[in-house]
Amino acid sequence: MSDSAARDRDVAETESALAHPVVAPDRTASYGDHPDQVIDFYAPRDGRTGAPLVVLLHGGAWRAPYDRAHVSPLADFLARRGFAVASVEYRRGGAEGQGQEPGADPVAGRWPETFDDVAAALDAVPALAARELPEADVRRIVVTGHSAGGHLALWAAARHVLPEGSPWHLPAPPPLRGVVALAPIADFATAVELGVCGGAVSQLLGEGGESEERTAQADPTALLPTGIATAIVHGEEDIFVPLAVSEAYVDAAAKSGEMVGFTLLGDVGHFPLIDPLADACAIVAEEITQLAW
Numbered sequence: 097m098s099d100s101a102a103r104d105r106d107v108a109e110t111e112s113a114l115a116h117p118v119v120a121p122d123r124t125a126s127y128g129d130h131p132d133q134v135i136d137f138y139a140p141r142d143g144r145t146g147a148p149l150v151v152l153l154h155g156g157a158w159r160a161p162y163d164r165a166h167v168s169p170l171a172d173f174l175a176r177r178g179f180a181v182a183s184v185e186y187r188r189g190g191a192e193g194q195g196q197e198p199g200a201d202p203v204a205g206r207w208p209e210t211f212d213d214v215a216a217a218l219d220a221v222p223a224l225a226a227r228e229l230p231e232a233d234v235r236r237i238v239v240t241g242h243s244a245g246g247h248l249a250l251w252a253a254a255r256h257v258l259p260e261g262s263p264w265h266l267p268a269p270p271p272l273r274g275v276v277a278l279a280p281i282a283d284f285a286t287a288v289e290l291g292v293c294g295g296a297v298s299q300l301l302g303e304g305g306e307s308e309e310r311t312a313q314a315d316p317t318a319l320l321p322t323g324i325a326t327a328i329v330h331g332e333e334d335i336f337v338p339l340a341v342s343e344a345y346v347d348a349a350a351k352s353g354e355m356v357g358f359t360l361l362g363d364v365g366h367f368p369l370i371d372p373l374a375d376a377c378a379i380v381a382e383e384i385t386q387l388a389w
Contacts, residue, residue, distance in 0.1 A: 106335055106365045112374070113367035116169035121183065123228045127220040130187060133213055135221065136164060137229045138171045138181040147180040148236040148273070148388035149225055151218065153252070154183070155243030157293035158205035158300055160190040166370075167242065173372040177381045179388070180232035182221050186213035186248075189299065204244075204296035207310065208263070211251070215264040218252050222271075238388045239275045240380070242370050243337055244296070246280025246328075247316060250345075253326065254319035262313055274325035274387035278369040278380060279337045282328065282345035284315040292337055317345050320352040327357035327383050331364030331376065359383060 121136035140147040152171055156162020164185045171181045187209040190202020222234040241249035253275040256266040281287050287297045301307040301314070312318050326349070330342045342358070349356040361368075361376050368374035 102333060102335065105333070109365045109367045109371070109374075113371035114166055116372065118165045119168040119172040121168070121171070125224045125228050127217050127224065128213070130213075132185050132187045133216070134185045135217060135224060136168070136171065136183040136185075137225065138175040138183070139229055139231050140178050140180055141172075141176045142178055143231075144178055145231050146233045147178055147231050148238060149180045149182060149221070149229075149232040149234055150174050150384055150388070151221055151237060151239045152181055152183040153186075153214065153239070153241030153245035153248045155241065155245040156188070157296040158188050158210055158244045159202040159296070160188040161202055162188070167245075169372050170242075170370045170377065173377060174381060174384070177385075179384070180225065180229050182225055182229070182232075184214070184217045186210055186217065201294055203299050204293065205300035207300065207302065210248075210300075211264055211314065214248050214252055215255065218270065235271070236273050236388055237271065238273050238384050240278065240384060241280065242278040243366065244281055244293070246277035247282060249275050249277050250280055250282055250316035250326070251314065251319070253324040254316060254322045257319040257322055258313060264313070269323055272324055274327065276327045276329065276380065276383045276387065277342075278328075279330050279334055279342070279366055280316070280328060280345070281337055281341060283317045283341050283348065284311055285317070286341045286344040287337070290338055290340065292341065317348045320349050321354035323354070325387055326354075327359065327387065329359045329361065329369060329376075329380055329383055331361045331366060331368065333364060334366045336366040357383070
């Protein structure tokens with residue numbers, strides 16, 4: 097495929113994925129005091145009880161303009177597949193008051209708030225879901241996320257590997273059935289080398305000595321092995337997060353002694369993975385099903 101044809105396909109895929117109307121949740125609950133510290137809950141559309149719970153983390157390069165609204169059609173799609181869904185919002189970079197220059201691209205991520213929020217949300221999900229979404233079986237939780245959200249999903253499943261001094265450290269593995277990461281920013285070194293999402297990883301990590309320290313706590317590749325069942329789904333034609341980023345993570349996992357499921361989708365770019373009208377989205381649901389049921 098020529099570069100021009102690839103760009104045309106990518107534009108069409110992006111427009112399709114982002115054209116769906118926002119789907120309102122059945123309930124929303126707060127896990128903190130900040131306006132972004134909320135979780136949207138979607139009940140399984142078939143009325144079943146005891147449904148596995150999918151915790152969904154949206155992407156958008158950890159930048160403020162991109163919130164959970166754009167994955168609400170995916171949340172609804174999964175609910176129509178019989179899952180209970182918890183779609184997490186979290187603080188991102190580039191919000192008002194962060195020194196953004198007019199017209200500049202938003203900074204990626206807020207350190208440490210982005211990670212504070214994901215950790216707090218995952219810790220709060222079982223109790224909040226039991227209260228807000230009684231249809232959910234909180235003993236069967238799968239975490240999934242797309243792009244930067246895929247990074248956060250992998251990170252959330254690896255908190256027990258963090259140093260004991262980390263504020264996000266868990267003393268034992270989180271009670272998850274597994275994690276399904278969709279086109280994740282899974283390996284920071286490769287992502288930085290390729291300039292993924294306009295240098296978002298470098299912005300998230302900062303500069304100088306803090307970058308190395310933050311990498312050790314935030315890079316999923318640095319937190320292997322996890323012992324948590326993990327699957328990655330990635331489009332071979334992805335130009336937002338190139339396939340090489342996931343390949344580097346899978347290779348690192350194998351070297352650590354951990355096997356990671358790796359589903360490659362031919363002639364698929366970045367956004368069909370979250371587009372309910374795309375065949376790729378059905379494959380994503382099947383990957384979640386294999387871990388959840």
